[in-house]
Amino acid sequence: MQVLDRTKIIQEISDLKKTYGDDRSALLPILQDLQETYGYLPDLVMQETAHALEIHPVEVEGVASFYSFFRRKEKQGKYVLRLCQTISCDLAGKVNVARQLENELGIKFGETTKDGMFTLEYTNCLGMCDQGPAMLVNDRLFAKVTPDKVPYIIVDCRRDFLKSDFPKIVPSDVRKSGPILSHDLKPGEGLKAALNHTRAEVIGIIRESGLRGRGGAGFPTAVKWQLAGAAQSDKKYVVCNADEGEPGTFKDRYLLFHHTDMILDGMTIAAYAIGAKKGFFYLRGEYLYLKKYMLEALEIRRKNNLLGKDIAGKKGFDFDIEVRMGAGAYVCGEETALIESLEGYRGEPRNRPPFPVDTGFQKNPTIVNNVETFLDATLICVKGAKWFNEHGTEKSKGTKIFSISGDCEQPGIYELPFGITIAQLLKEVKGENAKAVQIGGASGKCVARKDFNRTIAFEDISSGGSIIVFGPSVDMLKVAINFMEFFVEESCGQCTPCRDGNVKLLEGLKLLEKGRCSVTYLNELMRLAETIQLASKCGLGQSSPNAFLSILENFKSEILGRVPEKA
Amino acid sequence: MAKVLIVDDDPDFVSAVAIVLENAGYKVCKAHSRQEGMQVFDKEQPNLVVLDVMMQEPDDGFVMAQELKARAKVPILMLTSVGQVTGLDFDKDSEMVPVDVFEQKPIMPSVLLERINQLLQ
Ligand SMILES: Cc1cc2nc3c(=O)[nH]c(=O)nc-3n(C[C@H](O)[C@H](O)[C@H](O)COP(=O)(O)O)c2cc1C
Ligand code: SF4
Numbered sequence A: 001m002q003v004l005d006r007t008k009i010i011q012e013i014s015d016l017k018k019t020y021g022d023d024r025s026a027l028l029p030i031l032q033d034l035q036e037t038y039g040y041l042p043d044l045v046m047q048e049t050a051h052a053l054e055i056h057p058v059e060v061e062g063v064a065s066f067y068s069f070f071r072r073k074e075k076q077g078k079y080v081l082r083l084c085q086t087i088s089c090d091l092a093g094k095v096n097v098a099r100q101l102e103n104e105l106g107i108k109f110g111e112t113t114k115d116g117m118f119t120l121e122y123t124n125c126l127g128m129c130d131q132g133p134a135m136l137v138n139d140r141l142f143a144k145v146t147p148d149k150v151p152y153i154i155v156d157c158r159r160d161f162l163k164s165d166f167p168k169i170v171p172s173d174v175r176k177s178g179p180i181l182s183h184d185l186k187p188g189e190g191l192k193a194a195l196n197h198t199r200a201e202v203i204g205i206i207r208e209s210g211l212r213g214r215g216g217a218g219f220p221t222a223v224k225w226q227l228a229g230a231a232q233s234d235k236k237y238v239v240c241n242a243d244e245g246e247p248g249t250f251k252d253r254y255l256l257f258h259h260t261d262m263i264l265d266g267m268t269i270a271a272y273a274i275g276a277k278k279g280f281f282y283l284r285g286e287y288l289y290l291k292k293y294m295l296e297a298l299e300i301r302r303k304n305n306l307l308g309k310d311i312a313g314k315k316g317f318d319f320d321i322e323v324r325m326g327a328g329a330y331v332c333g334e335e336t337a338l339i340e341s342l343e344g345y346r347g348e349p350r351n352r353p354p355f356p357v358d359t360g361f362q363k364n365p366t367i368v369n370n371v372e373t374f375l376d377a378t379l380i381c382v383k384g385a386k387w388f389n390e391h392g393t394e395k396s397k398g399t400k401i402f403s404i405s406g407d408c409e410q411p412g413i414y415e416l417p418f419g420i421t422i423a424q425l426l427k428e429v430k431g432e433n434a435k436a437v438q439i440g441g442a443s444g445k446c447v448a449r450k451d452f453n454r455t456i457a458f459e460d461i462s463s464g465g466s467i468i469v470f471g472p473s474v475d476m477l478k479v480a481i482n483f484m485e486f487f488v489e490e491s492c493g494q495c496t497p498c499r500d501g502n503v504k505l506l507e508g509l510k511l512l513e514k515g516r517c518s519v520t521y522l523n524e525l526m527r528l529a530e531t532i533q534l535a536s537k538c539g540l541g542q543s544s545p546n547a548f549l550s551i552l553e554n555f556k557s558e559i560l561g562r563v564p565e566k567a
Numbered sequence B: 001m002a003k004v005l006i007v008d009d010d011p012d013f014v015s016a017v018a019i020v021l022e023n024a025g026y027k028v029c030k031a032h033s034r035q036e037g038m039q040v041f042d043k044e045q046p047n048l049v050v051l052d053v054m055m056q057e058p059d060d061g062f063v064m065a066q067e068l069k070a071r072a073k074v075p076i077l078m079l080t081s082v083g084q085v086t087g088l089d090f091d092k093d094s095e096m097v098p099v100d101v102f103e104q105k106p107i108m109p110s111v112l113l114e115r116i117n118q119l120l121q
Helices: A006-020 A024-038 A043-053 A057-066 A087-091 A094-105 A147-158 A189-195 A199-209 A221-230 A251-258 A260-274 A285-303 A335-342 A371-383 A385-389 A422-429 A476-490 A496-513 A519-535 A539-543 A545-554 B011-023 B034-044 B060-071 B082-086 B109-120
Strands: A079-084 A118-123 A135-137 A140-142 A174-176 A237-242 A278-283 A320-325 A366-370 A399-406 A412-417 A436-439 A445-448 A466-470 B003-007 B027-031 B048-051 B076-080 B101-104
Touching (some): A006 A024, A024 A057, A043 A057, A079 A094, A087 A399, A094 A118, A135 A147, A199 A371, A260 A320, A260 A366, A260 A371, A285 A320, A366 A371, A476 A496, A519 A545, B011 B027, B034 B048
Parallel strands (some): A174 A412, B003 B027
Antiparallel strands (some): A135 A140, A436 A466
C-alpha cells in the first residue's frame, strides 16, 4: 500500500497553484498533474486539493468521478492501454486485438496487472478511424494493431520504449487537398493581414465569405464574433474546441499537427475582432501527445511577437493562449459543457440562453469555435472572401475537411466542396459498393443506398466531417448497438430522457439481437426516440436517437426476426 | 420636417412607432430587414434611423449600424429587446455598436420622441 505524506501533498498542490492559478478553474489541471504523480487520486489528495481551492471535498470528488480519465480507487498501471471501441475500429477487427491483449496480460478489461505495470481499458474514438484498430498506451498512439503485434507492444512497454520499432508519431493519410489544405501561408501572415483592418472590417470579411462553423452545427461564424464583439465586458475569451470526440472524426488531429500556426493565427484574429485578451485551447485528453507540440508552437509565437503584448506591433493588442486538457468526456465538446469544464466543474451542458457569446467563461463573453473554423478564418483574411466562397453551395460556402473511414479502399482525409453527393464521395474514396454511409458520426444520420444522391451541406445532410462507410456485409444492428452504447456511456445524466431513454433504446436493440422484439414495441421505442430528441437539454441527447431511427427505418427487414446465434 | 427610417422585423412595432412619429409631425419611411433598410436608406436619405438588433440574423442591427456609419453621418437610435431575449448585455460603443442612443424595448412614446428630438438638434 502506498503511504501518503500529507505535508508533501500540500506542498505539491501549493506549487501547482502557482502554475495554474488559485481559483476553481485550476481544478482539472491540478488533478491531472496529481494523478500523474500518484497513479490515481487518493482520497487524501482530493481532500487537500479541496482545502487548497477552498471548495468542499464533495465538489472535487464529483469532478473526479465525472471524467473517465480520472481514477479514484485503484492505482492505475504504469502503462494504461486504451483500446478504441468505436465502430470503425470495431469493423477493423478490434475484438481479436482485445482478446489477445487479455491473453497476453492475463487480465480482463478494466483491470490492472498484479505487478502494477498494465491497466487495460476501452476508450471511445481515438481519432484514428482510417487506421484502426487503434490503441493508446499512455500518450503513445498505435495504429493498425493486429493480434500478432500485441506481444511486441507489451515488450516495448516493459523496456520503457527505450527501443521500439513502432513509429512515435502516426502520420495521417491526406488523400485529397483543396484550397484550404494546400495553402502556402507562413505563421503570422493571416494575423498581420487581419490587423490591417478595423475589428468591424475583419468580421465583415468573415461575413462576406459565408463561413459557417465547422464543428457540425454550422452557426455563422461572423454572427458569433459580432455578438461577442458588441457585448460589453472588459474580459472576453476565445476558445478553440479541439475536443474532437465525434466517432469517426480525425481531421482536427491532422490539422492540429500540420496547420498549428494557422489555427493559432485564427484564434488571435478572433481575439482582435471581439476584443479578447485570453484564449483557451481545449485539447481532448486522448490527444495528450499533441500537447507538447502546441506548447512549443505557442512559445515560438511569443518570441516572434505573435502572442503577448502589442502583438505584431499593434499598440494595445494583447493576447495569450493557455492549453487545457480534457479528461475523456465526449460531452465536453458541447460548448457550454466545455466552458463548465474550463471553469473546473463537471462537464454538464448549461441551459441556453444565455449564450456563451455573452455569458461564457466565468460569465464573460466567450466564443467557442472548431479547429477548422479558425484555420478557414485565417486563410480568408489573406485570400479574401471570394476565394473562399467560390466553392460550395448557396447556404454552405467553401470546402470542408472530411474524415473518411470504414469499408472503402482509400480511407483518410479529404478536402471536398460542400454540396457533393454521397455517390460522388463514395467514388472518390473507392467505396461504391457501400450499403450505407454514416454522415456526421454517431450523432449523425445513417443514409442508405436509395438516398446516395443526397448532398452533404448544411441545407441537406450536415456533418462536422465524420463519414463512415458500411460495406455490404456489415450487420447494421451491430452498428446501431455500438452507437447506442456510446451514448449511454457518454450522457452526462442531467436530463431523464437522455439518461434513461438511451438505456431503453439500447435494451430494445439487444432484444432485436435476440430476435425478441415485436413491431409494436419497436414503434413504442421509435416514439421514445422522438421524445428524447425533443426533450433533451443539449445536442447530445437531441441527436443520440438519430442513428437508431435512421438505421431502423432503412434496415428494418435486415433487423427484425433474428434467430440468435447459439452460444 | 425631418424624415425618420424605422427598421424592425416586427411589422406591428414598425406601425406603432410610425404612428407616434407621424403624429409628432415627422415623415416616416419603413423597412423590415437589414437589406431592405439599406435600400430604403439610400433612396430616402432619412435624417435619423430607428434600428432594431435581432432581425433575420441576430446581429443584423449591429451590422447595419456599421454600414450606415461608414456611408453617412446619420444619427442612429438603437431600440431593442435583445438584452431580455438573450440575456446579452449590450450598449453603444464606437466601433462595434456605432449608434448614438441605445434604448431597451419597451419604450414610452414620450421618451422615444424626446430622444429623437435631442438627436436631431
Ligand atoms: C455532444 C456534443 C459534442 C460536440 N463535440 C464537438 C467537438 O468535438 N468539436 C467541435 O468543434 N464542436 C463540437 N460540438 C459542437 C459545439 O457545441 C459548438 O457548436 C462548436 O464548437 C462551435 O464551433 P463552430 O461554430 O466553429 O463549429 C459538439 C456538440 C455536442 C452537442
Ligand atoms: S441531453 Fe444528455 S448529455 Fe445533454 S445535458 Fe441532457 S443528459 Fe446531459
